[in-house]
Amino acid sequence: MKNVLGVEVPQYIEGLGQLHIFDGKRYSGTIFQQELKAPKGRSGKIVASIEKVVELCGLKDGMTISFHHHFRNGDYIVNMVMDTLAKMGFKDLVVAASSLTSCHHPMIDHIKNGVVKRIETSGMRGELANAVSDGLMDLPVIFRSHGGRAYAIASGELKIDVAFLGAPSCDRAGNANGYNKNGDTLYDCGSLGYAMVDAQHASKTVILTNNIVPYPNTPCAIKEVDVDYIVKMDAIGDPKGIASGATRFTTNPRELKIARTAADIMENSGYFNDGFSFQTGTGGASLAVTRFLRDKMVNKKITASFALGGITGAIVKLHEEGLVKKLLDVQGFDLEAARSVRENPSHCVISGHHYAGSGLEGAAVDQLDMVVLSALEIDTDFNVNVLTGSDGVIRGAIGGHPDTASGAKMTIVVAPLIRGRIPTILDRVNTIVTPGATVDVFVTEYGVAVNPMRQDLIHNFTSAGMQLSTIEEFQKIAEGIVGKPKRVEYGSKIVGLVYYRDSSVIDVIRQV
Structure with missing residues (x-):
């Protein structure tokens, strides 16, 4: 069989099996362009909307999606993505967030409507936590430590299909940081440590950012080789909830x-x-x-x-x-x-x-x-x-x-x-x-x-x-x-399973 350059290449070799024949469409294992050469800067990673990136990632009902919590109670990403997935008609998703805070109370409706089937996280607060404690979910929430979660992802025990990760800065290739060295620092959160393991091991990684900065955005927390797509957002969070001017010094x-x-x-x-x-x-x-x-x-x-x-x-x-x-x-x-x-x-x-x-x-x-x-x-x-x-x-x-x-x-x-x-x-x-x-x-x-x-x-x-x-x-x-x-x-219903860092169940949380 001839490839697009006219070279005769066998389709099968004993010991190697089926060969992939160069067709001018593959770039780093991901199809970005149909042309032989991708546009300068590989800008094909930048996608116009969350809806479009979800389609490109091939997300299906029942799959696992992940988020990080570095924006804390100022996070916009979780709610924006979940609202979009609900409108697109997804069901039975597993949400594997590194942690959930009070601002994520809209998750309650997504659980009730069947968009979310199960949750894995390190913590939960506010209305969502109250509703889960009251027996909202059919399946118990799995609570893991930060180290336990990271190792579960790295070892393949917790398989993430699509990671949606917010970043205050990202270049066109996908090098992302928790801070912006090139101007606007309003959304800076500092380290992206909990997002890094998601980016490295998810089947598809999406960066949502409010700042596309010049290449290379280095040193970077998340590297371009771990990023499939980028979505430019107007805002990724509320600066007042992301970080405070100074952490409280007690006088108590x-x-x-x-x-x-x-x-x-x-x-x-x-x-x-x-x-x-x-x-x-x-x-x-x-x-x-x-x-x-x-x-x-x-x-x-x-x-x-x-x-x-x-x-x-x-x-x-x-x-x-x-x-x-x-x-x-x-x-x-x-x-x-x-x-x-x-x-x-x-x-x-x-x-x-x-x-x-x-x-x-x-x-x-x-x-x-x-x-x-x-x-x-x-x-x-x-x-x-x-x-x-x-x-x-x-x-x-x-x-x-x-x-x-x-x-x-x-x-x-x-x-x-x-x-x-x-x-x-x-x-x-x-x-x-x-x-x-x-x-x-x-x-x-x-x-x-x-x-x-x-x-x-x-x-x-x-x-x-x-x-x-x-x-x-x-x-x-x-x-x-x-x-x-x-x-x-x-009550008798188990609403939470507490995993120790080795993934063994150390305790259970029952409905109150």
């Missing part, structure tokens, strides 16, 4: 006391040495830990080799002061983090898989010395809940909680003893997200409790003159103030 005396104690724990743990590594969160107490930790680093004249995770302005400040050598950023939480990742070469964007993937090859969480995490509830076995409230209703996200707790040499959980007249410490948490075997220290405004499994830490802290209590003693104090809470009464 209770949070400050917890933070100061947590910093003392870090200092006396045996891990607070030159070149240590750490991760802290974004809550008031966690941010304050970063502040107190700074003073201790200056006094001891030591620096950290890296800080990991969701990056905040407080961590950026340590980096720019030379106290933290490198930032490994899977998610930016404020405008300072977005600015830093644009400007600082040692502020590195990493994927969710690199951050916390649970495979045997390891991940960045396995290099952590210390992590500070929050909790909605903790029980006397040190199991932690960050997903459901004291009423059993879904109102949070797993995030990287069990991933970092598993990887770090020392895991510190911080929480007040009482929230809204409900004790934080229970006989058993409503939903186990992070198993107690991976939690080492609990810090509250009343003091410190150490997991009995960590006799080495108990020795270090008592040798430093720190007073320790048992978690049961803290439970008695809380119950002496507000009484013992009644257990939540659940």
